[in-house]
Amino acid sequence: MNTARFCVILFFFGAAFICCAVKGCRLAGPDREKILARGEKIARVWRHLPARRGRILDKNGKVLVWSELYCDLHYNKSGAYELSEDEQQTLIELFGKIDFDVPPSKPLRRHLRPDELIALEELLQKGAPLRILVRHERLLCDSDAVRTLAGKTELRNNVQYGISGWELQNELLLRGVPGRYSVLIDRFGNYMPKSFKLGSPPSDGKDLKLPETLEEIEQKFKEGKEL
Amino acid sequence: MKMSLRGTVIFSMILLTFFGLLTILSSQSETHAPYYLFLRQLLSFGAAVGLMFLCGTIPFAFFRRNGLLLAGISFLAVLGLPFLGSRINGMCGWFRYGDFSLQPTEIAKAFFLLGLVVILKHSGKESYRFFAGLGYTLCWIGAIVIQPDFGTSFIYFSLFLTLIFITGIRWRWLIGCALLAAGGAAAFIHLHPYAGKRLTAFLNPASSWHLQQLELASARGGWFGSKIGQALWSNAYVPLPYNDSAYATLTETIGFAGALLVLVLFAVLLGALSCIAMQKEVPPAARLFTAGCAMIIGIQTLLHIGVNLSLLPPTGLTLPLISYGGSSLVGCGILLGIALSAAKDKVAEK
Numbered sequence: 001m002n003t004a005r006f007c008v009i010l011f012f013f014g015a016a017f018i019c020c021a022v023k024g025c026r027l028a029g030p031d032r033e034k035i036l037a038r039g040e041k042i043a044r045v046w047r048h049l050p051a052r053r054g055r056i057l058d059k060n061g062k063v064l065v066w067s068e069l070y071c072d073l074h075y076n077k078s079g080a081y082e083l084s085e086d087e088q089q090t091l092i093e094l095f096g097k098i099d100f101d102v103p104p105s106k107p108l109r110r111h112l113r114p115d116e117l118i119a120l121e122e123l124l125q126k127g128a129p130l131r132i133l134v135r136h137e138r139l140l141c142d143s144d145a146v147r148t149l150a151g152k153t154e155l156r157n158n159v160q161y162g163i164s165g166w167e168l169q170n171e172l173l174l175r176g177v178p179g180r181y182s183v184l185i186d187r188f189g190n191y192m193p194k195s196f197k198l199g200s201p202p203s204d205g206k207d208l209k210l211p212e213t214l215e216e217i218e219q220k221f222k223e224g225k226e227l
Numbered sequence: 228m229k230m231s232l233r234g235t236v237i238f239s240m241i242l243l244t245f246f247g248l249l250t251i252l253s254s255q256s257e258t259h260a261p262y263y264l265f266l267r268q269l270l271s272f273g274a275a276v277g278l279m280f281l282c283g284t285i286p287f288a289f290f291r292r293n294g295l296l297l298a299g300i301s302f303l304a305v306l307g308l309p310f311l312g313s314r315i316n317g318m319c320g321w322f323r324y325g326d327f328s329l330q331p332t333e334i335a336k337a338f339f340l341l342g343l344v345v346i347l348k349h350s351g352k353e354s355y356r357f358f359a360g361l362g363y364t365l366c367w368i369g370a371i372v373i374q375p376d377f378g379t380s381f382i383y384f385s386l387f388l389t390l391i392f393i394t395g396i397r398w399r400w401l402i403g404c405a406l407l408a409a410g411g412a413a414a415f416i417h418l419h420p421y422a423g424k425r426l427t428a429f430l431n432p433a434s435s436w437h438l439q440q441l442e443l444a445s446a447r448g449g450w451f452g453s454k455i456g457q458a459l460w461s462n463a464y465v466p467l468p469y470n471d472s473a474y475a476t477l478t479e480t481i482g483f484a485g486a487l488l489v490l491v492l493f494a495v496l497l498g499a500l501s502c503i504a505m506q507k508e509v510p511p512a513a514r515l516f517t518a519g520c521a522m523i524i525g526i527q528t529l530l531h532i533g534v535n536l537s538l539l540p541p542t543g544l545t546l547p548l549i550s551y552g553g554s555s556l557v558g559c560g561i562l563l564g565i566a567l568s569a570a571k572d573k574v575a576e577k
Contacts (some may be wrong), residue, residue, distance in 0.1 A: 001394060001511060001514050001515055002393055003505055006518055009392065013529065017494055020490060024483050025483060028448065028478075029445065031345060032446045039443040042439075043464070118307035124468065139273060154465065184463070190463075
C-alpha cells in the first residue's frame with residue numbers, strides 16, 4: 001500500500017469534514033435567521049379566531065337571540081395518514097354509527113360534548129388525522145316573531161355575518177372583531193404541535209337592546225305592524 | 228496501543244449508533260407509532276454488535292482465503308434482486324418476507340471489499356490485477372445499476388478508485404477509470420432523467436424544495452438544538468427524516484454542537500481505521516482491507532452529510548451507523564468486525 005497516496009485521501013477527507021463543519025456553523029449562526037424566515041413563509045398560516053356575536057335582548061333584558069360555542073370533529077383527509085381501523089373502531093365506540101366518507105367541508109360529528117372531547121384527546125395526541133374546530137352557532141328563543149324578524153347569519157372564514165333582519169341592520173354593533181392566530185402546518189395541512197401563536201384576541205360583539213318587550217313584538221308581529 | 232485502536236473503533240461505532248437511535252426517535256416523534264422504527268433499529272443494533280464481535284474473533288486469514296467465495300455468494304444475492312426482490316420507492320433493492328426486509332447491497336459491501344482486496348493483492352502482474360479488479364467492480368455495478376441504485380453504485384466505484392489509487396497503480400489507468408466513471412454517470416443521467424433534475428436543482432438551490440427543507444431543519448436546530456422529540460421540521464417537511472435526511476434531523480434535534488460531535492466521532496473512527504491500515508507490521512491484505520473500510524465509511528458519510536448541508540446534490544445515500552436500516556447497520560457491523568479481525572491479525576503474527 002502506498003502510504004503517501006493514502007495520506008492524500010485522508011487529507012481530502014479532513015478538508016471535507018472541515019467544509020461540513022463550516023457550513024453547519026453558518027446554518028446555526030449567521031444564516032439562521034434568514035433561513036428560518038423562509039421557513040415561516042412556507043409553513044405559517046394565519047387564521048381567524050371567531051368573536052362571539054352580540055346578543056339581541058328585549059326591553060326587559062330577556063335574551064331573544066344569542067350565540068353558543070360548539071366544537072365539531074373534522075377528518076383531515078389531505079394528510080399523509082388515513083384513519084386506521086383501530087382509530088375508526090374507537091370513534092364508532094364513542095359515537096355509534098359514523099360515516100367516514102363525508103366530504104372534507106363537513107364535520108364527522110357536530111356538537112361534541114365535554115366527555116367526548118376528553119375521550120378524543122388520546123386519539124389526537126397519537127396523531128390521528130382528526131381536527132376539532134370551534135364555531136359559534138346562533139340560537140333563537142321560541143317565538144315565531146323573533147324567528148322571522150331576527151333574520152339570518154352566514155359563516156364566512158369562521159366569522160358570523162348578518163345577512164337579513166335585525167342581524168343585518170345592526171351588523172356593526174353585533175359582529176365584534178375576530179381575533180387572529182397562526183400555526184405552522186406540515187406539508188399535508190396538519191397543524192404542527194407547539195407552533196400556536198396568538199396574533200390578537202377576539203373582541204366580542206355588543207348586545208343590542210330592542211325598544212319593546214317580547215310581548216309587544218309578538219303583538220305587533222301578529223297585527224302586521226312595522227317594528 | 229494496538230488494542231486501544233480496536234477499542235476506539237468499537238467505542239465510536241457504539242456511540243454513533245446511539246446517536247442514530249436518537250435521530251430515529253426524533254424523526255418519528257409526531258407519527259402514529261413513534262417507537263416502531265426505534266425498536267426495530269435497536270434489534271438491528273444488537274445484531275450488528277453481535278456480528279461485529281463474531282467477525283472480530285475470526286482470524287483474518289479465513290476471510291482472505293474465502294474472500295472470493297463470500298463475495299460470489301453476496302453477488303448472487305444482489306443479482307437475484309430484479310427477479311425475487313421487492314420494489315420500494317422505485318428501486319428493486321430488497322428481499323421481503325412479511326415484516327422483515329433485507330437490502331443485500333448494504334450487507335455485501337464488506338464482501339465486495341474483501342473480494343477486491345483479494346484480487347488487488349494477488350501475486351500476478353500489475354495490469355492483470357488492475358483489469359481483474361476493474362472487471363470485478365463493473366460486474367457488481369452492473370448488478371446494482373439495474374435496480375436502479377445510482378448512489379450505491381457510486382460508492383462501489385469510488386471504493387475501487389480509491390483502493391487502486393492507494394495500491395500505487397499507474398496514473399494513466401487511474402485517469403482512464405475516472406473518465407469511465409464520468410461516462411457511466413452521464414449515461415445514467417441520460418437514462419434516468421430524475422438524476423439530471425437533482426443536479427440542476429442543486430445548481431439552482433432556490434428551486435430545490437428538498438435542499439431548502441434540509442437547510443431549514445439544520446437551521447432550526449441552532450447551536451444546541453430543540454428538545455429531543457421536537458424535531459418539528461424534520462417530522463413535518465423533510466423527506467425520509469430517519470434515513471436519507473438523518474443528519475439534518477440529528478442537527479435539528481441536538482443542534483450544531485451535537486452534530487459537530489458526531490462529525491468528530493466519524494473522524495475518530497476513520498482515524499483509528501487509518502492508523503491500523505498504516506501500521507507496517509500488519510499484513511498487506513489486512514492493511515488494504517482496513518484502508519478500504521475507512522474509505523467506504525468516509526465516502527458515504529461525507530456524501531450524506533454534504534447532501535444534508537446542501538453542499539452536494541441529493542443522492543439518496545444513508546449515513547452509516549446513524550440512518551435507519553437494519554441491513555445498513557448490520558453491513559457496517561460486519562465491515563468493522565472484519566476490520567477488527569484484520570487489526571488482530573497483527574497481534575497474532577507478533
